[in-house]
Amino acid sequence: MPPQQPRTNARSRRSYDQYCAAARGLDAVGDRWTLLIVRELLAGPRRYTDLHADLPGVSTDVLASRLKDMEQQGLSTRRRLPPPSAAYVYELTGRGRELLPVLQAIAAWGAPALDERRPTDAVRAHWFALPLLRSLAGAGVEGLVQVRLPEGEFHVRVGGDGDSYGEGPAPDAPEVCLALDAETCVAVSRGELTVGEGVRQGRIELSGEGVLAKALLAG
Template sequence: MPPAPRTRRSYDQYCAAARALDAVGDRWTLLIVRELLVGPRRYTDLHADLPGVSTDVLASRLKDMEREGLTTRRRLPPPSAAYVYELTDRGRELLPVLRALADWGAPALEERGPTDAVRAHWFALPLLRGLAGLGAEGVVGVCLDEGEFHVRVGGDGVSYGDGPAPETPDALLALDAETCVAVGRGALTVAEGVRAGRIEVTGEGVLAKALRAG
């Protein structure tokens, strides 16, 4: 006999915050959003970049998120037969929520625990704070020892993606994770990091010059 469908718990409160937590307050849900903000991901990719989540919980959360209108699932065109999950417009509206959480949580990154997993693109959210207000727009490629990610700044807002940018970036940042965390916490600007020899900026365009100037 198949198991009964999971019943979503609700706070049963006529409150915007409570309704939001009804949709995204379960453990792992917002971290799945974090992963999907980089773009469509296969189930195996999500599982690999969410160390500690069980396959059952991940599958359950993805179903819940689809039911809440936060994600969709689609099949990739031939020759691939894989399905990918991606955020809907409603799901992408959670970016400012994740950014606020990252800003609030950045001070807790002062020390990395011995069992802490790490992925390069996890540094994108706190780094967005340090790249805001530059007065220039474009794509910034970020190179850490842990890997690469890219960030789009200016224009209609900010977004980020895992790995190298699909187009030639307007500027490249090379730095270590500790420096990236310092920029994300607001303890160091990119320009200060450049002057201290902790950050290397490559590029000669407006965005690269803005990064050097701070």
């Protein structure tokens, strides 16, 4: 029997070769680190160095390989910033942004494992955006919320043109600003504590007026 010829297509080597929607999806995003890269890019366009800094543990070779694969799969694109910057950034395509509810579901399923932070755990503030966004969206509120943790800031937008989140300060004036610690943010995300309860217990500082602020305080 002649030896089998090796496949040269990287995508084919990783394919499950199953006519199944779940298998096809995993062909595209099932590799280690891919969905975490999506998590980072859901927060907005990122430079390679920023991605590497916020993905502790990934090697430069693996990160470069995953980004290339994501471009080939139509999940992300790479573009050069206009002058005077000479940097390139990676950003999600519409197809890539459709993975937001997938990551929210995974985050919700994994939330019970956040009972205790291990000494070896890295943490970034915007990593809490995914579960918090899901929690706020489920509460039926709508608007832009700025969130400040000791580890940093992020913002979430619920309702309107669709749910989204970003790292750092909000691009527009937020309707509500929340200040809380990571433990409280996890409790709100898991449905163990509402924003209103957190405010009344002194665990959350809320500033803002209007419909969104009143809705959160009433919770």
